[in-house]
Amino acid sequence: MIDKLTVVTSSFGSARIKKRILELKKESNTIVLYYFQRNNEVLGLRDDVLDLVDEYHCVGKIEDGKVLSRIWHYLRLITKLFSPFEKDQNFYIFGSDLTFLILFLKGKISFEVADLRVVDVKPPMKNVLQILDKIAVNRISKLVLTSEYHYKQYYARFISPEKVLVLRNKLPSVKILTDLNIPSVEINEKITIGLLGVLRYERVIDLLITFIKNNEANYNLIIYGKPSGRYDNDYLSYLDAHNSNISWNGMYNNPEDLEKIYSDIDMNFVVYDNVYNNVRIAIPNKLYESILFKRPILCCTESEFGNEVIKLGIGKSVRTESYSVFSEDILSYSKNEIEISSQKMGDIDKSYYYDMDHKLLS
Numbered sequence: 185m186i187d188k189l190t191v192v193t194s195s196f197g198s199a200r201i202k203k204r205i206l207e208l209k210k211e212s213n214t215i216v217l218y219y220f221q222r223n224n225e226v227l228g229l230r231d232d233v234l235d236l237v238d239e240y241h242c243v244g245k246i247e248d249g250k251v252l253s254r255i256w257h258y259l260r261l262i263t264k265l266f267s268p269f270e271k272d273q274n275f276y277i278f279g280s281d282l283t284f285l286i287l288f289l290k291g292k293i294s295f296e297v298a299d300l301r302v303v304d305v306k307p308p309m310k311n312v313l314q315i316l317d318k319i320a321v322n323r324i325s326k327l328v329l330t331s332e333y334h335y336k337q338y339y340a341r342f343i344s345p346e347k348v349l350v351l352r353n354k355l356p357s358v359k360i361l362t363d364l365n366i367p368s369v370e371i372n373e374k375i376t377i378g379l380l381g382v383l384r385y386e387r388v389i390d391l392l393i394t395f396i397k398n399n400e401a402n403y404n405l406i407i408y409g410k411p412s413g414r415y416d417n418d419y420l421s422y423l424d425a426h427n428s429n430i431s432w433n434g435m436y437n438n439p440e441d442l443e444k445i446y447s448d449i450d451m452n453f454v455v456y457d458n459v460y461n462n463v464r465i466a467i468p469n470k471l472y473e474s475i476l477f478k479r480p481i482l483c484c485t486e487s488e489f490g491n492e493v494i495k496l497g498i499g500k501s502v503r504t505e506s507y508s509v510f511s512e513d514i515l516s517y518s519k520n521e522i523e524i525s526s527q528k529m530g531d532i533d534k535s536y537y538y539d540m541d542h543k544l545l546s
Contacts, residue, residue, distance in 0.1 A: 187210060189214070190217075191216070192278065209545060217239070244337075260272040265288070265289060293323065326348075326349055333467070335348055354472045358538055364443065376403075377482070380407075381410070386413055392405070400428065404429045408445050446478075455502050
C-alpha cells in the first residue's frame, strides 16, 4: 500500500476508468486525480469517478481534433506535476495521448494504453510517435495494456514482457453484474440487432442501416449509445421517426442499464471497421458483456476479436467490403444458429469474462 497516487486521465470516454480507480484505491491510501473535460464523456461517468477520489483538479477543456489548442493545457499540466526535487512520487497515467507527460515526471510511473492509435498514423508523424513511445516506456515501471496483441504487434520492440501487464477490459465482479439470471435467446419472429456504445465507424454503420431498411420484415435495430460524427442526435432521431424497425434510445449508464438493454436484443452488432490496424488487434469490452448476457456477436473479419468469437462459436463474422457481402453474411446467420450461439455463451466459465485480482502498481 502506497501513501499517495497521482492519476492523470485525458478523458472520461470509457467506463474502464471507474473500474480502474476502484482497483487503485486498494493499493493507495490517497488518490489525487488530474483530468481534462472533453466532449466524448460517458454519461455520468465523470461525477462517479470524482466521488471516488480524495482530491481532483480539472486542467481544462479540450476538443477532439484540435491538437494545437491543447498545448496550453498540456503545459499547465506539466507545471502542476513536474517537481525536480521529489523522486518518490507515484503516477498512473491513462491514455496514449499523454505519452509526452512521462518525459517530465520523476518517480514510479504506471502507464495504461487502451487504444493503439499509432499503428494507423502515417509517416513521418508515425516515426515521431514511435520515438516518443520508445523513450517514454523506458522511463515507466509498468505498462498496462488491454490486449496482448498490442504488445506483440507494437510494444514488444520497446519494453520487456516483465514490465507489461495485460488486462483485457473484462467485467467488474460487482453485484449488479453477478446477481443475474439471464435466459438464452429465443427468437419468435423478427431478429433484433443491438448497436451499443459510441457510434463511430460510420462506413460500417451505413451498411447496417441500409441492411435494416432493406429487411424491415425480418429485422429490428435498437440503438443505445453516444452520438458521433454524422450519426448525431438529430440524424438518429430522424432514423427512429422514419423507420418502424429502428429505435434510437439515447445514452445509457454502464453497468446500471446493461441488463435491460441486452434483454431487448437478440444479438450484438460489434462490427468495427477493420481497415484500421488498431481494430484488427483490439479486444473490445463488448465481447464480455455479450457473453454475460448471452447475446451472440456480429463481428468484423480479419481481426483478433473476430477470430476469438468464431473460435468460441458465439457469433458470426461479417465482411464489410461491400453491401452485397455484408448482407449475405448477416442473412446467413439463421435464427437456430443464433440460439445455439447464445446457449454456448452460457457454458463459458465466468473467469473468462469477469476481472480477476491483479496488482496495478509496481
